[in-house]
Amino acid sequence: MKALVVITGRGLGGDASIALNTIKALEKQGVECEIALDKSAPGILFKNNGYSWHKISIPVAGGFVATKKSAIKAAFKMINATFEIRKLIKKLDVDFVLGVIGGGAIVGSVGAKLAGKPAASIICTPLDTKVCTKFNPCFVLPEANLYKHENLPKGVSKTYFPVNHGLVKGDKNKALEKLREEKKFDENKRTILFSSGSSIFKGMIEGANNFAELTDDYNLVLIGLPLHDDYLDNLNENIIYLGYINWLSDLFDYIDLAVVTDDGLTIQEAVACEVPSISLTRIKWGRYHNMEEVFKGATIEAEVYNLNDKIKEALDIADDLRAGCKKYSADIAISQDLLAERIIEKVKK
Secondary structure: OEEEEEEOOOOOOOHHHHHHHHHHHHHHOOOEEEEEEEOOOOOHHHHHOOOOOEEEOOOOOOHHHOOHHHHHHHHHHHHHHHHHHHHHHHHHOOOEEEEEOHHHHHHHHHHHHHHOOOEEEEEOOHHHHHHHOOOOOEEEOOOOHHHHOOOOOOOEEEOOOOOOHHHHHOOHHHHHHHHOOOOOOOOOOEEEEEEOOOEEOHHHHHHHHHHHHHOOOEEEEEEOEEOOHHHHHHOOOOOEEEEOOOOHHHHHHHOOEEEEEOOHHHHHHHHHOOOOEEEEOOOOOOOOOOHHHHOOOOEEEEOHHHHHHHHHHHHHOHHHHHHHHHHHHHHHHOHHHHHHHHHHHHHHO
């Protein structure tokens, strides 16, 4: 089989990681995958993994913070984009289309319908949920409000974020070697990771700075690329900034606590690796996903204003949080292969 995978975003992490992990699992099942990204996407994650991609238009309405105005604006752009993807589908002669989140899911879904091809969608935003569920089978991710519902619409299934198999096989000694290269690192201290995914949001820096001002008893590590270049200008001098890394699995195996945003892949990766974690809410345009409810006992919730206290609490109950992670880690570990199998099953019907 041959598939076209249409992906929203910049191709750096987050949505791109979800897509890449799904692509690798589909390839294990014998599916040849073609990739489509927006023309403006740098696609670093795919480039680093040896993939090329087709450049098309994938409008963005704003995801969870889409307004009526932004949705209408995106809808007009979507008309041209769907005909553009229809042309690509016919050119590549694929057997099915997989749309991944937001604009990627919508363009893939509608374009496949126009091209007369089967499709499936990975969804999590209000807009992709509204549109894609009308056209084809959908897999809803934990951060979506729909995921919390007991009764799902016909054709909709729940799925964990597809986590890369290698993630849970990290090597703390390799991470230690890397961290020793940093002058600020002290291996006699416990280590706390701060991450809002591939992009660093201002609230995550604020939270890290606040804790760095409170104490220097820990190694505080920040990863990712700043959403805006000036975000790092006021970063506390005691924080170890690693930038964009490709050894997250090793780092997860080493750290004592992860402070991550309550959306996307990273919170689930922490749970999969059985790392005590804090779900930091409302720093991405005020978004709130209630991951503490999804992964009960495995993570605790915080906002920037009370993060210092929550970090102390999480470190005090770290063993309990690790035990909580064990309730989910085995199922998360097989989520990548399971999702691929279910996608193939649905598009073959």
